[in-house]
Amino acid sequence: MLPTSNVTEFIFLGLSSKQEVQRVCFVVFLLMYTAIVLGNSLIVLTIKSSKSLGSPMYFFLSHLSFVEICYSSTTSPKLIVDLLVKKKTISLEGCITQLFFIHFFGGIEIFLLTVMAYDRCVAICKPLHYMTIMSQQMCRLLLGVSWMGGFLHSIAQILLMFRLPFCGPNVINHYFCDLLPLLELACTDTYFIGQLIVVNGGSLSLISFGVLLTSYAVILVHLRGHSKEGRQKALSTCASHITVVVLLFGPCIFIYMRPSTTFSVDKMVAVFYTVITPLLNPVIYSLRNAEVKNAMRKLWVRTLKQNEK
Template sequence: MQQGNQSAVKEFVLLGLSQAREVQLLLFILFLVFYSLVLPANVLIILTIRSDPHLGAPMYFFLANLAFLDICYCSVTPPKMLADFFSRHKTISYKGCMAQLFFLHFLGGAEISLLISMAIDRYVAICRPLNYSNVMSKPTCSVMVVGSWCVGFMHSIIQVILIVPLPFCGPNKVDSFFCDITQIVKLACTDTYTVELFMFVNSGISILICFILLLVSYGILLVKVRTGLSQGKSKAASTCITHIIMVVIMFGPAIYIYCRPFMEFPFDKVMAVLHTVVFPLMNPMIYTLRNREIKQAMWRLLSKCRPRKISSVVVLQQVFHQMLSVFLWENTPSKP
């Protein structure tokens, strides 16, 4: 089979969401607002959790890592999409397309694995409360986070290994605003049935199984909390409901995209927008609006940020330090 780097196609043409100039301008403004909210919201979550000693529970450690993943995930497709709104020739190189595909599935797989880790954390907290501190120790949580990144990498590298050897010798128009396996495989100049089957198992079936397991586990936990006698059952139930909402929002578009044949369907672009642009924005909104501890910690953090003459370099250094320390789980509050 002809190798991908020997392919006659050196770049792909992205058809985008619309060809109408007025619609493109409207979408640019809309998505720019979304993108402008995602980064500050997730950075604020990380800074809040890292700087407040009251948010030292494993759940908040996982939430900080989830926010970091969202920042990375929202840096894969939206920047290119926003730039293409003002470009007449919306193209992406072959290598750029493969890189976009790799990081999209790498970060998406890591986020799904992290959600599973968060479900395990809630199970131990509700069903094994006396052993919670021993089971969900700092080393264990760190291993689970690193394991999530490793699972995402393995999932993504399998996709790349399957798609790179495919020959692309003619058609190069991608009816979307980014590169994904469902679009690229259809352009290959060979029979891709076997490749599509492997990708369907690696993406579609895996996502569907994780989705069902998470819903069932949270459903069982919610029933157990509702029928329990614990004084903190209201808070635990609220946390479970929050996680269920997040799971449905994240997995819904992914199931629509990957749990079906690689063919064009009516709402493909809508679901792609929800999957790559909208749902990462929902993470900080849902978790912060439904979590009183985080909202109170944010108010305390913002109240300390009084106008004073601080070098921008110092501010960037503090933010960079907090971002790097997400994986270390050191709940030492930052000095003002």
């Protein structure tokens, strides 16, 4: 049960109050969301249908792409629809539900990126034992831990929000329900809950980012004894992952590793980890990876031949 509250719905201010800007944003974000779904779906389909992409790295990449679709779908469809209406509302229950899935899929993504860094570390530092260490059983276990970690992270945030009563006002200066904007609307002292949110959300991002940096530091140290060609080949497999990590963790640390106050720039920063990162994921992993491009080419040729029959 939610706490006793006079508020039954919230009103979003959205990205802009100007109708001309909203119309442009509608087209832009509709195209971006379509690209997110199609691009990440293509990666999932390519990996699942290609025998050459059967390594643990691509196993985790396919699940990351699926999570990206789910993560963006928690905010983008609502944002796109709201750009066409004057009053942008969401029920209290709908707001809490959106908040849960944002942190659920966001938490899974953070854990998956950390697991993928560990996978690259093992592949480069212990190549002879790689398939033994990263067995199918281990991959499934790490995937399950990622999903469980995302669930525990999200449920902890939701339990904190369930303690908050909302008596009004009910206007959220954002385009989706997030923790800090909701804290500002609660009619009670939220200092302690705000600190717990920083410990939960901010520390998760910061600690995971630290683990990722440590993994790549270990890789760089290990590569010192390799040839120049060997270093370039090994680093090329990590470059895509590092790019996605920086694009995701930078905005997340900025948002969740600070006191419970909101800034006007928060909405623009949130666009990066809810829209831009899921959009760039298929571009980065496909354009910078020859194996994925070759598998996509073969899938395209196979599809054309099947359609000709």
